Amino acid sequence: MSRWTGIRAVLFDLDGTLVDSAPDLGHAANLMRQRRGLPPLDEAFYRPRASSGARGMIEAAFGLTPEHPEFEAYRQEYLDTYGQVLTRRTHPFDGVAELIAALQHAKLAWGVVTNKIERFALPLTAALPLFDTVATVIGGDTTPHPKPHPAPLLEAARRINLPPAACLYVGDDERDIMAGRAAGMATVVARYGYLGIAADVEAWAADAIIDAPIGLLNYLDLS
Template sequence: MSSVAFRGVRAVLFDLDGTLIDSAPDLGAAADGMRLRRGLPSKPLAEYRPHVGSGARGMLQVAFGMDAEHVNYEQYKEEFFVHYESCLTQRTRPFEEVDLLVSALLERGMRWGVVTNKAQRFTTPITRAMGMFDSAATVISGDTTPHAKPHPEPLLEAARRMSLLPAQCIYVGDDERDIRAGRSAGMWTVAARYGYLGAGADVASWGADAEVSSPLQVLQLLEPS
């Protein structure tokens, strides 16, 4: 982990999937269920997990070798969304240490929030199902603003809703687009190496201000209160 302390931080913002929650089991199950309904053999979760950060596109690529240019992609994508909606809180859990991290931030008087590319139709049921999110100062979904990450607007909207300057915020994420969005927004950025990362990810090349290999390491980046 980088030995750096971020000054003047008043809030920590997080990506959702792969950073705060492990949603791979439900996302994989939704895609794999589509395979089973077509008489195809099941694939192990280990094949789906590295591609969770790519959402439906990643899941359909693993399940059917289908990319966004495929003639049936939009039909399969909506079918995937419907099946995912039916199971999105069955196996999804916060990563180990996340509950402790959130509690520690609150004890320090820090606000925290979520900025995800996940659509609100999925974000809202998940965050409502987990009591941890009751203390979140803001939750920005992929369709809250006209833009999604790596555009900085979702992060800037989160800062506005908390009445904070971007420079008073840290953004933690497990994908290069998270770091790009955070940097463009003028926030401190932290790469979560414990997340999904994606196949062949070169985390060091993302340009994050710091990297962590577990959620609680985020606390070590904050100046003592």
């Protein structure tokens, strides 16, 4: 297994890559179902859809897509509800803390680039000790375009004062790999993440695929 040289920073997606937020994302949807007299759905049902955020949760819980006339009202209610349970059960995936510690020891910068809007991304990362050493947090509305557009990744590189080619991006959604490639960064799929329904991660054409967070260290030259 060859290691990449010249990588000076690792950027990560948030939900499904660094933290397991599916319990809280699904709980918010179930609270909305409860208000309507509907039974809760299992967390396992919500989990593969978690990377799609509010859109994915609303479609899972109510079968509504963005084209539905009531979708926007449901979306606003979902966002308000999720904001109340943001950090109830969300936690880093096993091995993430060890990975971050290794990056810190090697003096590699690390940051977050997520499509989660700043309203949630900033307080969530501020609430978890894992992010005490994060160099930058880019939300879905930090730049005019969310992923798969490369703008958020390019903004992260700018903020940590590194060229995009010196950055590696890790994510669990095809949008992450598309954005990373468009930004000129090496890309890694976090196969332990949410991935989406019937995802074919091999077809995403990432530079590498890892089955656990610590597996990323196999591709980095930390000497």
